[in-house]
Amino acid sequence: MAYSRQVDLLEPIDLADHLGKVELYLGQVCRIAGISKMQLDYWTNKAQIPTKGKKQRIYDMDALETVMLIKQAKDKGLNLGAAIDAARRFREQRTRDVQ
Numbered sequence: 001m002a003y004s005r006q007v008d009l010l011e012p013i014d015l016a017d018h019l020g021k022v023e024l025y026l027g028q029v030c031r032i033a034g035i036s037k038m039q040l041d042y043w044t045n046k047a048q049i050p051t052k053g054k055k056q057r058i059y060d061m062d063a064l065e066t067v068m069l070i071k072q073a074k075d076k077g078l079n080l081g082a083a084i085d086a087a088r089r090f091r092e093q094r095t096r097d098v099q
Contacts, residue, residue, distance in 0.1 A: 019061050022061055024059045025057070029059045029063075032064065032068070044057065046080060047088075049063050049067065051063060062091075065091070066088075066091065069083075069091070073087060
């Protein structure tokens, strides 16, 4: 099969359709969110962010979004409790809007 015919078989891939399958380790979440491991560990416990894994926490995209929303709220001056509450409400509101 000629090269150009092989390329013609391919279609664009929408990576957003696959993000739900992505799982990240603690260090990766820290790098993406721009926070320390100590902060992430504390926020995970305080906000009760669900994780997988036994020896090392594994975060899915929903958990990453929650962490990033908390970070955004903290950067805008909210204390941690208010930031967690704002992130939770934001996610709930968006869920209602989608339905």
